Amino acid sequence: MARKHILRDQLYKLLKGRENLRILNVGAALGASSVMLKEFGNVTSIEYNKECCEFVKKQFNYDFIHGSITELPFEDNTFDVVCAFDVVEHVQEDTQAIKELHRVCKPGGFTFTTVPTFKFMWSEHDEINEHVRRYTMTSYLKLFNSVDSSICFRSYFNFWLFFPIAAFRIGSSLWKKNNNKKMARSDNSKINGGLLSKVLLTVFRSETYMLKKGVRLPVGVSLMVISRKSV
Numbered sequence: 275m276a277r278k279h280i281l282r283d284q285l286y287k288l289l290k291g292r293e294n295l296r297i298l299n300v301g302a303a304l305g306a307s308s309v310m311l312k313e314f315g316n317v318t319s320i321e322y323n324k325e326c327c328e329f330v331k332k333q334f335n336y337d338f339i340h341g342s343i344t345e346l347p348f349e350d351n352t353f354d355v356v357c358a359f360d361v362v363e364h365v366q367e368d369t370q371a372i373k374e375l376h377r378v379c380k381p382g383g384f385t386f387t388t389v390p391t392f393k394f395m396w397s398e399h400d401e402i403n404e405h406v407r408r409y410t411m412t413s414y415l416k417l418f419n420s421v422d423s424s425i426c427f428r429s430y431f432n433f434w435l436f437f438p439i440a441a442f443r444i445g446s447s448l449w450k451k452n453n454n455k456k457m458a459r460s461d462n463s464k465i466n467g468g469l470l471s472k473v474l475l476t477v478f479r480s481e482t483y484m485l486k487k488g489v490r491l492p493v494g495v496s497l498m499v500i501s502r503k504s505v
Contacts, residue, residue, distance in 0.1 A: 276478035277496070280431060281359065281388070282310055283482050288384060288426070288500060289314050295354040298378060300343050301361030304329070305336050311357065318353070320346065322364075343371045348378045356385045360496070362417075363389045363405045369420050376421040381505045384426065388498045389414060391430060395495070397443040411497055423501040429485060430494030434477050439495050 289295065295315030299308045302319035303326060311317045320339040321327050330336040341347050343358060344367050356379045362371050375385045390400070390408045400408065411428060418425065432439070484491065 276475050277359075277388075277432070278306065278310055279479050280482050280485060281307075281386075281498070282313070283486050284427070284498065284500065285311075285314055285355075285386070287486055288386075289355070292354070296352065297355045298346075298348070298353040298357065300346070300356065300358040300375065301364070302330075302336075302338055305334060305338075307357070307359050308336070311355075315354065344374060346374045346378050350377055351380045352378045354380055354383045356383070358385075358387045360388055360390065362387060362414075363407055363409070366406055368407070369417050372417045373420055376423055376501075376503055379503045381503055383503050385423070385501050385503070386498070388431075388496050391493075391495060391497050392440075395440055395443050397446055399443065409497065414497060414499065418499070418501060421501075422504040424504065426500045426502050427488065427490075428497070428499045429490040430497045431481055431485060431491060432478055432495035433481055433491040433493060435474065436493050436495055 293315075297311050297315045297317045299311055299317055299319045302308045302321045303323075305319065308317050308319045318339065319336065320341045320343075321330075322340070322342050324340050327338040327340045330338055339347065342365075343361055344365055356375045358371070358375055362368050365371050372385075372387075375387070379385055390405065392410065393408050395408060396405075411430065415425070415428065430436075481491065
């Protein structure tokens with residue numbers, strides 16, 4: 275919820291005054307990000323998991339396109355905004371993924387991506403979510419050397435909770451190793467208390483003001499990059 279709030283505010287700042295936008299949401303999952311993006315224009319959603327596409331069609335009547343970020347089924351220069359929130363880290367060919375996002379973006383349009391950060395944060399949470407890698411800002415920005423674009427904004431986020439989350443992830447990984455635990459679990463299955471969740475939500479959302487002002491946070495559990503395709 276906090277992540278969606280932060281991303282929405284970045285989009286409001288970026289797209290202020292723009293109307294009738296064609297937006298592509300890559301890796302739409304169960305559709306929460308697509309619903310949010312509808313505030314800014316007409317949204318096309320694509321999802322790699324075929325079962326997920328079938329589920330959202332049955333449950334919510336969402337028409338998601340089944341496809342891959344490394345081979346998007348669209349013509350060049352089709353969309354005004356192309357989003358991929360926590361998707362690039364799932365594929366081996368991450369450079370190709372960035373190329374595809376920019377290929378289908380119109381000249382002067384924007385790509386907006388987020389990915390998880392720092393290899394030392396790797397844990398069973400990454401395993402259960404089928405991540406291939408985690409990034410630093412430097413390693414992620416290198417992927418953009420393959421496309422003709424400029425970086426509008428970049429920052430880490432989930433900054434305030436970075437240190438306790440890092441400690442939790444490292445501790446969980448050590449506990450799993452020492453106890454020979456085989457089944458991976460996501461963080462969501464470990465911390466689900468109502469009051470604690472509300473506190474963490476408030477802390478995480480508090481970063482919104484700084485990010486809206488263009489402050490670039492020095493570390494975080496995730497990072498965001500907004501780029502503009504050259505005209």
